[in-house]
Amino acid sequence: MDKLVIRGGSPLLGTIRVSGAKNAALPAMAAALLTDSDVILENIPQVRDIETERRLLAAMGAQVELGYGRAQHRTTINCRNLANTEASYELVKTMRASTLVLGPLLARMGHARVSLPGGCAIGARPIDLHLKGLEKLGATITQEHGYIEARADRLQGARIVFEKITVTGTEDLLMAATLAEGETILENCAREPEVSDLAALLNKMGARIEGAGTHMIRVQGVAQLHGARHRIIPDRIEAGTFIVAAALTGGDLMVQGCDPSHLGVLLEKLQECGVTLHTNGESVRVRSDGPLKATDVTTEEFPGFPTDMQAQFMTLATQAEGASIITENIFENRFMHAQELLRMGANIKIDGRRAVVRGKTPLSGAAVLASDLRASASLVLAALVADGETIIDRVYHIDRGYERIEEKLKAVGAHIRRIGELLPRRPAVSATAL
Numbered sequence: 001m002d003k004l005v006i007r008g009g010s011p012l013l014g015t016i017r018v019s020g021a022k023n024a025a026l027p028a029m030a031a032a033l034l035t036d037s038d039v040i041l042e043n044i045p046q047v048r049d050i051e052t053e054r055r056l057l058a059a060m061g062a063q064v065e066l067g068y069g070r071a072q073h074r075t076t077i078n079c080r081n082l083a084n085t086e087a088s089y090e091l092v093k094t095m096r097a098s099t100l101v102l103g104p105l106l107a108r109m110g111h112a113r114v115s116l117p118g119g120c121a122i123g124a125r126p127i128d129l130h131l132k133g134l135e136k137l138g139a140t141i142t143q144e145h146g147y148i149e150a151r152a153d154r155l156q157g158a159r160i161v162f163e164k165i166t167v168t169g170t171e172d173l174l175m176a177a178t179l180a181e182g183e184t185i186l187e188n189c190a191r192e193p194e195v196s197d198l199a200a201l202l203n204k205m206g207a208r209i210e211g212a213g214t215h216m217i218r219v220q221g222v223a224q225l226h227g228a229r230h231r232i233i234p235d236r237i238e239a240g241t242f243i244v245a246a247a248l249t250g251g252d253l254m255v256q257g258c259d260p261s262h263l264g265v266l267l268e269k270l271q272e273c274g275v276t277l278h279t280n281g282e283s284v285r286v287r288s289d290g291p292l293k294a295t296d297v298t299t300e301e302f303p304g305f306p307t308d309m310q311a312q313f314m315t316l317a318t319q320a321e322g323a324s325i326i327t328e329n330i331f332e333n334r335f336m337h338a339q340e341l342l343r344m345g346a347n348i349k350i351d352g353r354r355a356v357v358r359g360k361t362p363l364s365g366a367a368v369l370a371s372d373l374r375a376s377a378s379l380v381l382a383a384l385v386a387d388g389e390t391i392i393d394r395v396y397h398i399d400r401g402y403e404r405i406e407e408k409l410k411a412v413g414a415h416i417r418r419i420g421e422l423l424p425r426r427p428a429v430s431a432t433a434l
């Protein structure tokens with residue numbers, strides 16, 4: 001299992017490029033299930049979750065070409081001949097967003113069998129709202145042996161009010177509604193840029209969607225969709241992670257190829273902390289040389305402060321003067337990184353959904369364990385300012401969503417390298433030998 005070895009203390013200087021958004025690419029790939037023609041997606045990030053989605057679609061019989069490098073991070077997906085309509089536990093358990101295939105499969109094929117995602121490191125994360133919505137569109141849903149089975153002849157347009165705002169839930173139902181008969185009105189929708197990006201792709205495929213990016217989305221169902229070519233938006237969480245990294249290390253970094261309009265509250269919070277930021281159409285320049293000041297943040301749905309930046313912001317708070325209160329409103333159990341930050345010297349007290357971080361405390365390098373995708377990013381950031389060497393284990397979490405993170409950070413001055421398994425595994429002792 002790979003590890004990252006990081007020696008702290010170097011400011012990040014230069015230009016770093018942001019990849020395509022994993023969370024926009026995943027629903028876009030699932031949208032290819034809605035048509036029998038080619039869907040060509042550009043700016044696909046080279047991360048493990050995308051490979052998992054490729055395997056998921058390929059297991060159904062889809063043809064998925066993934067080309068990186070000179071191929072411009074392009075994927076061409078063709079779902080003309082789908083041999084089955086199942087998303088197996090093996091794949092769903094490693095990536096909960098696999099449930100995004102439910103809506104499109106049901107809408108085009110009339111059937112979907114998708115494993116229940118089960119518990120995950122950041123709370124229960126149910127999919128009840130996806131299922132209730134699909135039932136409203138006329139699906140019959142049963143649950144057996146850990147799988148959800150959904151059937152429908154043709155989905156029927158309906159009015160669906162989400163009890164709670166859900167990003168992939170909105171995307172799943174949006175995809176299903178494109179091929180439903182008649183009009184669907186989705187209310188209390190997620191307004192994340194990734195939802196708008198999906199709607200833009202679907203409209204290019206011939207869907208009739210209005211209102212994406214607002215709380216109410218209207219979809220006029222069509223009989224079929226056709227192929228399209230689409231460029232995925234930049235990853236706002238990767239961009240935010242680099243911006244925080246520069247702020248923490250007292251660097252001067254140009255974060256290139258992002259969309260600052262997707263980073264609103266994060267940038268405001270960083271300015272409150274004393275970080276100097278300059279934005280233009282597609283870059284953010286970050287400069288930080290003075291002391292950082294404590295600031296409170298509360299995670300909310302877009303356009304609020306993103307939960308996917310909470311862990312990284314907590315690392316920043318450990319280096320800010322004063323007490324920062326961080327409130328996590330979206331997920332339960334999303335403070336696992338705090339345990340590891342404590343081991344590196346942070347002062348953090350957790351009380352339910354609130355964390356109080358008192359700074360500034362020096363951090364010192366340690367052996368730490370990545371527990372989920374964004375938690376691992378927060379540990380990389382901590383390591384960049386820690387005294388001495390930090391070894392981060394279970395790097396596969398970070399590889400799920402960050403493209404070549406060590407290469408990108410190294411190019412702007414970080415002392416970071418990846419190592420494989422250090423020692424040969426001990427031979428397993430069989431039960432009979434005991």
Ligand code: UD1
Nearest residue numbers: 023097125126127128129130165166167168169308330331
């Ligand atoms: C998406 C993002 C993830 C991000 C999250 C919140 C993708 C692939 N992942 O995850 O990176 O952290 O949005 O911005 O885009 N809920 C229910 N029932 C449901 C669905 C959700 O109760 O059927 C709850 C969840 O438990 C959670 C909240 O709603 O408390 C928000 O979850 P949701 O927006 O659905 O997150 P994801 O779409 O899974």
